[in-house]
Amino acid sequence: MKKIILFSLLAISIGFTACEKSKSGTTQMNVKITDAPGDYDAIILNIKEINVITSEGSSILDVEAKPFDILKFRNGRDTLIASQNISSGTLKEVRLVLEATGNKIVVDGITYDLTTPSGQTSGVKLKVQEDLLDGVAYTLILDFDAAKSIVQTGNGKYILKPVIRAIPNAVSGAIVGTVSPLLSAPKIYAINGLDTVGTIIDATGKFYFNGMATGSYKINFETSAPYINKTLTDVNVTTGTVTNVGTVNLAN
Numbered sequence: 001m002k003k004i005i006l007f008s009l010l011a012i013s014i015g016f017t018a019c020e021k022s023k024s025g026t027t028q029m030n031v032k033i034t035d036a037p038g039d040y041d042a043i044i045l046n047i048k049e050i051n052v053i054t055s056e057g058s059s060i061l062d063v064e065a066k067p068f069d070i071l072k073f074r075n076g077r078d079t080l081i082a083s084q085n086i087s088s089g090t091l092k093e094v095r096l097v098l099e100a101t102g103n104k105i106v107v108d109g110i111t112y113d114l115t116t117p118s119g120q121t122s123g124v125k126l127k128v129q130e131d132l133l134d135g136v137a138y139t140l141i142l143d144f145d146a147a148k149s150i151v152q153t154g155n156g157k158y159i160l161k162p163v164i165r166a167i168p169n170a171v172s173g174a175i176v177g178t179v180s181p182l183l184s185a186p187k188i189y190a191i192n193g194l195d196t197v198g199t200i201i202d203a204t205g206k207f208y209f210n211g212m213a214t215g216s217y218k219i220n221f222e223t224s225a226p227y228i229n230k231t232l233t234d235v236n237v238t239t240g241t242v243t244n245v246g247t248v249n250l251a252n
Contacts, residue, residue: 025056025088028137028211030171034078035070038146041109042069045144046102050082051123052140054132056089067102070144078141091130094140094166095123105150105158114150114160126166133242135174135210141167170240175209175217177245184227184250189220190235212237223250 031050035043046067052059061082073079103114132138148163179186179201188207190197192215201207219232227250237243 025134026085027088027132027134028172029059029061029082029084029086029132030080030137030139031061031082031142032078032080032139033070033073033142033144034076035074036143036145036147038071038150040071040146040150041106042104043071043114043146043150044068044102044104044106045070046099047081048097048099051093051095051097052086052091053093053095054087054089054091056087059084059086061086071146081142086132088132088134091128091132091168094126094128094142096126096142096162096164097123098160103160105160107158112156112158114158116160116162124162124164126164128166128168130168132168133170133174133240135176135208135242136170136240137172137211139169139171141169143167172211172213173237173239174212174242175219175235175237175245176242177207177219178205178247179207179221180205180247180249181227181251184221184223186221186223186227186229186250189222191218191220192216214239219245221248221250227251 029052044067047063047065049063050061052061061084063082065079065081068079098116103116105112105114143165145163149161151159151161153159175190182205185201188199190209190212197209199207199209214237217235217237219235221230223229230248230250232245232248235243235245
């Protein structure tokens with residue numbers, strides 16, 4: 001059975017809102033964390049928030065994960081810690097802010113507090129340069145190096161000085177175009193196999209499908225007389241790109 005989004009008036013309203021957000025310049029950012037192995041029993045991280053800074057502004061991402069053992073996510077495993085729309089543009093910096101308490105390390109079965117002098121206030125600053133395209137979803141992998149991040153002091157205490165690489169990867173593409181004339185006000189559907197996603201035009205005639213998986217799509221434009229229905233075939237979407245189908249004239 002086809003999975004169809006945007007059937008009811010409520011769904012149409014939601015689709016219009018999503019289109020407006022894309023127009024204003026937003027990118028879906030999923031943040032995951034993984035680990036390079038370290039010789040410890042466990043490293044418990046208590047992350048407060050993630051600050052993502054682009055050329056268009058700063059966004060605070062609330063962290064969904066409770067305190068977790070980073071050593072469970074190694075050798076290709078990762079865990080999702082935040083997901084949110086942020087301002088598109090050039091990704092410049094990511095700041096990982098840790099809670100003042102709740103960060104711990106387990107060594108030979110004994111649990112110690114991890115102090116995090118820099119991570120509690122301004123956050124651990126990670127420099128990144130990546131263009132985030134409007135409507136294209138990205139996953140930001142935070143690659144935590146456990147072996148280099150833990151410092152043992154002379155009095156037996158442990159300090160957390162995170163060594164982390166930030167690796168952004170595009171995970172979807174987008175389709176954009178314009179409909180003429182405005183009065184045709186079509187319902188627009190992007191179809192790939194059994195999956196159907198719908199949207200409508202904005203006040204300028206533009207439409208936007210964001211977060212689209214790589215593949216070949218058929219785009220249906222459904223309107224009413226005196227305007228005509230049209231179908232575009234072989235609309236190809238590639239991860240990390242925006243496919244522009246140009247202006248679709250429904251008057252003839």
